[in-house]
Amino acid sequence: MEFCRRTKTSHIIAIALLFFILGLANSRVVESRKQRRSNLFDFQAINCRKHSAVLTDFGGKGDGITSNTKAFQSAINHLSQFAPDGGAQLIVPPGKWLTGSFNLTSHFTLYLHQNAVILASQDESEYPIIEPLASYGRGRDGPGGRYISLIFGTNLVDVVITGGNGTIDGQGSYWWDKFHKEELKYTRPYLIEILYSQQIQITNLTLINSPSWHVHPVYTRDIIIQGLTIRAPVDSPNTDGINPDSCTNTRIEDCFIVSGDDCIAVKSGWDEYGIKVGLPTQQLVIRRLTCISPDSAVIALGSEMSGGIKDVRAEDITAIASQSGVRIKTAPGRGAYVKDIYVRRMTMHTMKYVFWMAGSYGEHPDEGYDPKALPVVQNINFKDMVAENVTIAGNLAGIEGDPFTGICISNVSIGISSFSKKKPWNCSDIEGVTSNVSPQPCSLLPDNAPGSLKGCDFPEDQLPIESVPLKTCSVAGKYF
Template sequence: MVETVTSSFWWRWTQPHHHPRRWVPSVFTTHKAIITAVWIAFLVTVFWWQVDATAGILIFRRVFPAREVPKFRPVAFNLTDFGGVGDGVTVNTEAFEKAILAIAKLGKKGGGQLNVPPGYWLTAPFNLTSHMTLFLAEGAVILGIDDEKYWPLMPPLPSYGYGREHRGPRYGSLIHGQKLKDVIITGHNGTINGQGQAWWKKFRQKLLNHSRGPLVQIMWSTDILISNITLQDSPFWTLHPYDCKNVTIRNVTILAPIAGAPNTDGIDPDSCEDVLIENCYISVGDDGIAIKSGWDQYGIAYGRPSKNILIRNLVIRSNVSAGVSIGSEMSGGVSNVTVENLFIWNSRRAVRIKTAPGRGGYVRDITYKNLTFENVRVGIVIKTDYNEHADESFDPKAVPLLENISYTTIHGEGVRVPVQIHGSKEIWVRNVTFRDMSIGLTYKKKHIFQCAYVQGRVIGTIFPAPCKNLDLYDEQGHLIRRSDAQNATDIDYDI
């Protein structure tokens, strides 16, 4: 039973008959007083803070001050109007469905807003509707049922051919939407919690017969805004916009354990156009952000690129993968991406492009600027042998095109290898530019700036010294030395 702190406790301890001035000196003269003081401090803490629902049993719930909920739509409902109970035990799927059905009828009148009050709202997956705002109050937590039998099965994504982990259908997402327009998910930093622990355990034990589903997935939709919420412990990828246009993700916190939470990518724009991701904090068990556009022959056939994407002002930690990745599923193409003003810390890799023969497609016109790395194993990675394929029907001659990639104002410390550009005879990396780079190193081997089959240039002086594959220019853009060894290989495969 969740209890709420009342003011009576504090009232009793602040009344004159307790004589605090006489009590304090006398008590603190004994060893028992120390124990008493510790217990009082503990009780104060417990009364005002709660144990996280995913880490243990709730003892007390923090009291949140009443905050006025902004009204984004002409009509607003509360989940409790439809029978919702936020006790963490009652299943609220029917309440969500009834509320969203009521909002669906208001589309021509500007739509409706569903307010989720403070509490723990257990639910199976449900679908959003157009012209809808889902607002999570401070202290509101939507909890996903962690038993897969309550999660619907859906057809495979057309650009992937089958479920990402198994052939055949895949599990849907906790919060889902298809062919929608004008959808907002926002709040006073309320939380959507997928309770992924059971999913991760079954995945490791190979007990799942279908691919896991994302926490939030919106498909074939336009005008999407997701802001001011926390997304936590997704079964699989956390936030997955698929073939969407005009998507804004702002002021979002995304959390999952940095180990033992497989494939919990933070944000995966997939075959999306006109995307803004800004002012977010991401700490997850896989890529912080992974830009995708389909897998091998299925992605080539679907033919929907990801393009016009701006990622800025983020703090990211990815202990087992990369802060920001492009690929490896990029067969529909990725272009016109800007990644700027990022701090990436305690991560295996900072920014990465990954692909392989069979992917087809392209990665081009990619700009990285003003990036800071701290305690990162490899800073900048371009990898062309990420040989994980949908099935054996891929065409090995479908090689991707990688070109027009620039890195400007890159700084950091505690980095083992600053750059590893691993082109190949089949997949050259062309027109790469480095300018204004200084990275503190922890690696003692010779080849700390590693290249293979890359063509490009360095403008001005950078640290560490670049590989010999690149042309050198001064700050004014005058050629100093042209490389005669663009296919030279200085790759340390043990990194």
């Protein structure tokens, strides 16, 4: 992806200052959520646990040098026996805990103290090779298998990964260097990946420098992702923040992300493989998100969307020095659909694009895709948005013979940068309407007569995940 180098240079100091301020604010928010009472540390979770243990009970050493892979896995294996008896939580106390990949268990909480740092090993032997996802047919970095993620789980029920804003550091520079040199035999590990599971919570953590994507729930439902700070260098490859993939009923809120790729990328499989699996991402709410991603999108829909994406609701989003606001990425061969998308109350500062839809995002897993498998893109709604210092208001390009339809944009004010020499709007193969949009959109998005369009749609009902309550749970201070 490309972005205006002048923009990146002129705003690097502003980004750094903003990052510092927002980082402090995030820490204070997390601290305010954590109350200490009678030597107990309280936290919010979908379920509390009857049993507790600390990593040091299983030989863990927080010196930043000793491998704790066996300690983590031994602890989790031991605690798994308590799943029928109220579940268990594993406490990671203050220290630097070097580890390779480990697998989670059901009815389980992994709790990181605020001064705990899980350090991902850079030893490739600490990451077993697993098969590609069925809906992708291959690894994202190349054909064949992939390294298992640092924190991994499959076929789980009721799992919480949380803490007092403790840190999980992927130490990704090793993997980024090998990626750039094309020395990888398999696809890089993710930081957290959960497959075929339900009732998952990932909250109140700092995640940094993943080898690739930071958080990847896939084929999973009933997910709460909340209060995450995610950071990676803006030039690091494919370090997406949060990627819900073929997931149902997901809530992402109150997150701050600085990334080398999309802050949130909504996915559901790749070409013929995603079409065959046929699991959409649906019932997704994203709110109170702040994103900095100079070369990518704040929210991307696709490009791997061949199981379908529908009923996505995003609101109260802040974008700073990012390439695009909401981007739709698809192509012939993807099939499926992106539909029923609703975005409102989005504020953007220093962007290349506000709106970007592309029907020519042509990466394919192999030559087996069907070029006649055309995606349906329809009922895309944007309202109540403000942007300043923008290069291009909209770059909207559907597919010839397969236009993107039902686009609605209302009450949107876009300030074009004084340095921009581009047309504010570029449109082809799209259909839709606008109301109270500045600058004037292209002719394919006509301005309805005053009063005929009160505003684009945004659902008034709640998704099931929005009404899931969190309980007040606790960790005994003796563990720290």
